[in-house]
Amino acid sequence: xxxxxxxxxxxxxxxxxxxxxxxxxxxxxxxxxxxxxxxxxxxxxxxxxxxxxxxxxxxxxxxxxxxxxxxxxxxxxxxxxxxxxxxxxxxxxxxxxxxxxxxxxxxxxxx
Amino acid sequence: xxxxxxxxxxxxxxxxxxxxxxxxxxxxxxxxxxxxxxxxxxxxxxxxxxxxxxxxxxxxxxxxxxxxxxxxxxxxxxxxxxxxxxxxxxxxxxxxxxxxxxxxxxxxxxx
Numbered sequence: 201x202x203x204x205x206x207x208x209x210x211x212x213x214x215x216x217x218x219x220x221x222x223x224x225x226x227x228x229x230x231x232x233x234x235x236x237x238x239x240x241x242x243x244x245x246x247x248x249x250x251x252x253x254x255x256x257x258x259x260x261x262x263x264x265x266x267x268x269x270x271x272x273x274x275x276x277x278x279x280x281x282x283x284x285x286x287x288x289x290x291x292x293x294x295x296x297x298x299x300x301x302x303x304x305x306x307x308x309x310x311x
Numbered sequence: 312x313x314x315x316x317x318x319x320x321x322x323x324x325x326x327x328x329x330x331x332x333x334x335x336x337x338x339x340x341x342x343x344x345x346x347x348x349x350x351x352x353x354x355x356x357x358x359x360x361x362x363x364x365x366x367x368x369x370x371x372x373x374x375x376x377x378x379x380x381x382x383x384x385x386x387x388x389x390x391x392x393x394x395x396x397x398x399x400x401x402x403x404x405x406x407x408x409x410x411x412x413x414x415x416x417x418x419x420x421x422x
Contacts, residue, residue: 204354233409242398242412243355250407258409290354292409300347300410302354 202226206291206303213281213310221276221306223291229301231294232274233258234266236287237305243290249274281310315399320417329386331416333399336380341403344375345410346384348395355398355412358384394420 207222223232230251235243235258245258249268263285265277274293278285286309294300316334323329335344346358359366359373361382366373372385386393398415402408 231407235409235412240414242414243410244412245409248407248409259411292354299357299360300355302356304354305352 204291204293204301204303206289206306208306209304210307211309213278213308215282215310217281218277218279219281219308220278221289221291221308223274223276223293223303225272225274225291225293225301227293227295227301228271229293229295229298230271232268233292233294233300234264234274234276235290235292236260236285237290238287246276246289281308283310286310315401315413317397317399317413317416319414320419322419322421323389324421325391326388329389329393329418331384331386331397331399331418332381333383334381335399335401338379338401342401343403344373344379344382345400345402346371346373347398347400347410347412348393349398349415350392350395358397389418389420391420391422394418 204225233248234246237243244260246264247266249255252271255266267275289306291303292300345360347355349355359371361373374383396415396417400410
C-alpha cells in the first residue's frame, strides 16, 4: 500500500521558472490537500479539493494553482517561481472521518 | 478557528512515560482534538484523536479534561523513535477543512 506519493522529492528552480508537483493517492480518498512548511513552522494549507474536478483556496494560495482531473491525483503548479516559495511541500489525503495521510514531502528551492 | 497552545519543547528519558500538554480554552462543542507527529524529514503522521472521552490506541493515550479546555497526549514508554514534533490540532470530524497546524512541541528523548 503506497499511500500518498509525491513527485519529485527534491527540485531546484530559478526565479521565474514554472513547475508542477504531482501527488497521487491509492486509498480512494475524496479530500486532498497541499501544504507548505517553512523552517521551524507548522504546515500551512495552500489549496485543497473535496472531489474530482473541484478545488478551493486555503490559507496561503497566492502564487499557486491546482488541478484535480482524476480522483487519485492532485497537482500543484507554480507558474513563476519566487524565492519566497522555497519551502517543503506536503500533499495529504483523507476520506470522511478517517485520519489524514501525508506524503513524504517535496523540498523546493528557488534561487 | 479555535487555537491550541503547546510548550515549544520537552525533554524526556528513554523508556519513561511522556505527558505532552495542550491547552484549547476556546474549543467548540463539535471540535475533535487531533494529535499528529512529524518525525525528522518526514510528513506528519496521525497519532490519536478524541472528542470527550479518554482514548487509547497502540501508539498513545489521550486524556481530555472534563471541561475539554485542555488535553494531554501520553506516550507510555518513550523510545528514541518517538523524538518528533507533536501537534495538537482542533477540527471537525468529517468536514473537508484541512488541519490547522501550530508550531507544536519538539519532543527530545535522551538515551
